[in-house]
Amino acid sequence: MNVLAIVGSLRNESLNSCVLETLKERYAPEWSISAADIGSLPFYNQDIELSPPPIVKAFLEQVTEAEAVIIVTPEYNWSIPGVLKNALDWLSRVEKVMVGKPVLIMGASTGMIGTLRAQTHLRQILSSPGLNARVLPPGGNEVLINLADRKCRDGRLINEETLSFLDQVVNRFNNWIKTNKP
Numbered sequence: 001m002n003v004l005a006i007v008g009s010l011r012n013e014s015l016n017s018c019v020l021e022t023l024k025e026r027y028a029p030e031w032s033i034s035a036a037d038i039g040s041l042p043f044y045n046q047d048i049e050l051s052p053p054p055i056v057k058a059f060l061e062q063v064t065e066a067e068a069v070i071i072v073t074p075e076y077n078w079s080i081p082g083v084l085k086n087a088l089d090w091l092s093r094v095e096k097v098m099v100g101k102p103v104l105i106m107g108a109s110t111g112m113i114g115t116l117r118a119q120t121h122l123r124q125i126l127s128s129p130g131l132n133a134r135v136l137p138p139g140g141n142e143v144l145i146n147l148a149d150r151k152c153r154d155g156r157l158i159n160e161e162t163l164s165f166l167d168q169v170v171n172r173f174n175n176w177i178k179t180n181k182p
């Protein structure tokens with residue numbers, strides 16, 4: 001499956017990028033994951049949404065072509081990082097490329113509750129009319145990687161419990177996509 005990953009952190013040593021790199025290796029070749037470069041997107045501006053710069057067009061095309069989108073994000077001040085909100089605002093307009101798109105969300109933080117507030121906010125944002133994505137329902141599927149600085153080493157997740165939970169959620173996401181066609 002052609003999967004597009006959107007990471008909410010731009011940091012070189014990002015724990016959320018550690019999660020993404022782990023996903024890329026662990027679920028290949030079933031998942032072919034490419035990552036969007038949301039840090040290079042300009043700030044969303046309605047004045048240019050009908051003729052956006054090439055980097056925005058390329059991002060919209062990446063999302064259109066993806067069979068599924070994974071959002072891996074830290075929590076910033078009890079919400080999602082601005083860079084991720086900006087990317088979602090671009091996706092919410094004109095062609096509305098996220099409508100009906102299967103989405104899996106996950107997040108890693110150094111805190112105790114592992115991005116719970118950010119993910120709750122993110123689900124609300126993804127439900128807005130401009131995005132209206134098909135997000136894997138939360139019951140049993142919330143990937144909240146807390147104390148993540150202890151669970152990543154050399155850019156990969158090493159915590160067996162977390163890896164085994166990821167296996168279950170990824171498996172449920174794959175089945176859910178197959179059985180819940182719009």
Ligand SMILES: Cc1cc2nc3c(=O)[nH]c(=O)nc-3n(C[C@H](O)[C@H](O)[C@H](O)COP(=O)(O)O)c2cc1C
Binds near residue numbers: 010011076108
């Ligand atoms: C601006 C900022 C705000 C943060 N706010 C929160 C927060 O609200 N909740 C939380 O659990 N961690 C918060 N953190 C700590 C992050 O969980 C931690 O920095 C994490 O490593 C960020 O993800 P990354 O490693 O992928 O960059 C914040 C960090 C920054 C830089």
